[in-house]
Amino acid sequence: MYNILSIDTTTNICYIGLYYNNxxxxxxxxxxxxxLDKILYDIDYFLFKNNISIKNINIIVCICGPGDFTSTKIxxxxxxxxxxxxxxxIIKINSLEILAYSSYLYFNKKNNxxxxxNGYSKLIYWSEFYISRKNICISKFKVIKFTYLCDIIKYINKFDNEYIISGNAYTNHINKFLDNKNILFSKIKVQKIEDxxxxxxKLISLNKFSNFKKVLPIY
Structure with missing residues (x-):
């Protein structure tokens, strides 16, 4: 049986998930x-409150970014x-991957x-995903892209595909996408613990584990 502790510190809100005895x-x-002042105490209290010892956890899930430099590293x-x-x-998941997975669940469509x-200096972290036959997210790019919004729009407009767009970087710029009729806007803006x-x-069932030394932050 899998007893999972997930930790996400990529934003100014800390999300901790615990999957224990189903x-x-x-x-x-x-x-x-x-x-630094709070998270270790909160993890300890969260486990204590639910009457669970850290020794009973057998898998760690790490959200490795993109996100804030310091908090992601912590x-x-x-x-x-x-x-x-x-x-x-450890199972490692990046923030863009979980947003894509949540959007897939929301629409129940295996679209692109x-x-x-949002990054810094008006730059945006982004990636394109498709949903595999095993219902996991596969990135179409080898690395996460870090560009301006106009570059993303140009990329989308090159293809006649139907896209689902998720995350927090488009909400103030929806009008810039309105010329493209093949876009569905997801309401998923942040990672959901249950997702x-x-x-x-799903990743555990596919044996997608990582050596902790290879779990590195994405800034």
Whole structure:
């Protein structure tokens, strides 16, 4: 039986998920990026509150970014420490991947899905995904792209595909997409803990584990 602890510190809100004995427990708190003072206490209290020992966790799920530089690195370091300290494997998921998976569940369509997250200096992290026969997200790019919105629009307009767009980077610019009739806008703006766990279970079934040394932050 899989007992999973997921940790996501990529934004100013910390999301912790716990899948234990087929039950899902969720925790979130707004930290305003002040993670060092609180997150270890909150993980410990969250487990204690649900009467679960860290020794009973057998898989760590790490959301590795893109996200804030410092908070993402803190979350990954905690995942590294837990994986090494209690000798359990890690499943790594990036933020764009889980947004794409949530959008797939929302629309129940295996369209081309573009996930977009605000970066810095008006640049946007984005990637395009398709849903495999195993119902997991596969990126069409080898690396996450980091470009301006106009470059994403040019990319979309090159093809006559129907796209689903998710994330927080398009909401203030919907009018720029209106000329393209093949776009569905997802309401999914942030990662959902239940979808992180759902995708994790699929990745576990496919043995998609990572050595903790290879789980690196995406900034």
């Amino acid at each position: 039950n899902l427990f969720k925790f979130s708190r707004k930290y305003n990026f002040n993670y 979350g990954i370091c905690i995942c590294h420490g837990l994986s090494f300290g209690i000798d359990i494997p 899905i573009i996930s977009m997250i 992180v766990i759902s995708l994790s279970l």
